[in-house]
Amino acid sequence: MTIVNKKAMLSMFFTLLVIATSFPACTSSQQTNSGDQFVASPRIVPAEQPESSQRGQSPKAHLTPAKVNPWGVALDEARGFVWVAEPGCEMTPTCSGTFASYIGKYALADGSKIADYPQPAMGPAGTKYSSPLFVAVNPKDGHIWFTEPNSDAIGELSQDDGMWDNYAKGITPGSAPYDLVFDKNGNIWFTEINGNAIGFFNTKTHKIVETATPTPGSNPYGITSDGKGNIWFAENGKGISQIAAFKPTTNGNITITEYSIDSVLISRPHLITADSHGIIWFSDGFTGNISRFDPATQAVTHYRVASACRRVNNCTHISGITSDKQGNIWFTDSLNAVVGCFYPGNSTARISLLSDPNAHPHDGLAIQSNGTVWFSEQYGSQRKGDPVLGPVLAMWPKGVLK
Numbered sequence: 001m002t003i004v005n006k007k008a009m010l011s012m013f014f015t016l017l018v019i020a021t022s023f024p025a026c027t028s029s030q031q032t033n034s035g036d037q038f039v040a041s042p043r044i045v046p047a048e049q050p051e052s053s054q055r056g057q058s059p060k061a062h063l064t065p066a067k068v069n070p071w072g073v074a075l076d077e078a079r080g081f082v083w084v085a086e087p088g089c090e091m092t093p094t095c096s097g098t099f100a101s102y103i104g105k106y107a108l109a110d111g112s113k114i115a116d117y118p119q120p121a122m123g124p125a126g127t128k129y130s131s132p133l134f135v136a137v138n139p140k141d142g143h144i145w146f147t148e149p150n151s152d153a154i155g156e157l158s159q160d161d162g163m164w165d166n167y168a169k170g171i172t173p174g175s176a177p178y179d180l181v182f183d184k185n186g187n188i189w190f191t192e193i194n195g196n197a198i199g200f201f202n203t204k205t206h207k208i209v210e211t212a213t214p215t216p217g218s219n220p221y222g223i224t225s226d227g228k229g230n231i232w233f234a235e236n237g238k239g240i241s242q243i244a245a246f247k248p249t250t251n252g253n254i255t256i257t258e259y260s261i262d263s264v265l266i267s268r269p270h271l272i273t274a275d276s277h278g279i280i281w282f283s284d285g286f287t288g289n290i291s292r293f294d295p296a297t298q299a300v301t302h303y304r305v306a307s308a309c310r311r312v313n314n315c316t317h318i319s320g321i322t323s324d325k326q327g328n329i330w331f332t333d334s335l336n337a338v339v340g341c342f343y344p345g346n347s348t349a350r351i352s353l354l355s356d357p358n359a360h361p362h363d364g365l366a367i368q369s370n371g372t373v374w375f376s377e378q379y380g381s382q383r384k385g386d387p388v389l390g391p392v393l394a395m396w397p398k399g400v401l402k
Contacts, residue, residue: 056109057110058110060110061394061396062110063392063393064106064393064394065388066376066392068088068101069087069089070084070376070391070392071084071091071132071364071376071378072084073135075368078139081105081159082107082108082366082393083104084103084364085103085134086103086116087101087133088101091131093219094131095149098151100118100121100130101119101131103119125168127151130149130153131149132146143156143158145182147178147180149177151166152172153167154167154190170207171199171210175194177190179271181224181225183231185248188203191221191223193219196213196217197212198213198246199211200252208252213256218240218244220235220244221236221270222271222283222363225274226280227274230245230247231246231247232244232272232280235269239265240265242269243280243282244256244257245257259298267287268285269285270282270283270285271319273329275344276327278296279293279295281293283319288304288306288315288316289305306333306336307338307353310353311336317334318332318333320363324371325371327344328343329342331365332363337358338351339354339361339373339375339396355386356379358379360379364376374394377393
């Protein structure tokens, strides 16, 4: 077994998969069943602040057209909004050019479009705006924060007055900030996929601190926090096969500990999440797995959740991943156009196939506290007769998923 910084136990490999289009506890509706299942939601609705005036959650699933290439999704349950970063390109890992794009605002009640916020061309400090990728909401003031890999910047949008700002001073040029997460003190931590580092950003002072990962070429991708406030991130570099963690500080100075998650170095962790028990889960890209890491024992278990190929080439890429309140693990398979739910209690997964195999549900996946599932489809359906064509934000409400 390969050991990196700390000993890791690699448990037996499980390949348990149940393929279905209806779930006993995570039921979903297929996009092909338009009727009462999916409702197009292109209309403009009023802002839904304050919380007391929010409309009730729709009992029907909705598909809402997005402006361009939706990626990261963030929920603002206190104010009743869903925010979507729309980079306007396929990140590999950055866009081919630097250009301004959009952030979309949707109603939490049913996913209806409220507004598209076009980025300005240039920030106050002279940094170009470009292709917002991942997005997070500051729970204290509702400001929207996002990463700009092409500008090597962290961006900010104030939804109350529509003012923009971005911050690049202190971020290494070419480092490509990627995913981001808030800690309990209101500071932002972000991955730098090209910089092989973790960034710290103080939202009040705008101080930025970068910390290199112990392993060169680690390509940090997804980042999350657990119930104890620890920060975890996935290292996506080829031949690295690690996840890592650190305790956040108020000054940005941290010590990173890396954990081996695959002795044969095939695994390339993508996005990462923590369940309510403190167990860490991560999507495993082209291997077709989601994986479980127990911080207490450092044991790793890989679960095969990929379904039969729907495309000639590039059969699977397990991308988005998140946990619901019951401890079930939701995931997307971007290359096979699948959204699934994994049950840790019996190590089985059930999936729902989106109508168009090329819909590409990728990294935008979030679960509301009431169990409503939100995900973005970068390309959406191009099939004649489907209720909505093109890129969409999808909502599967609790009423449909019980």
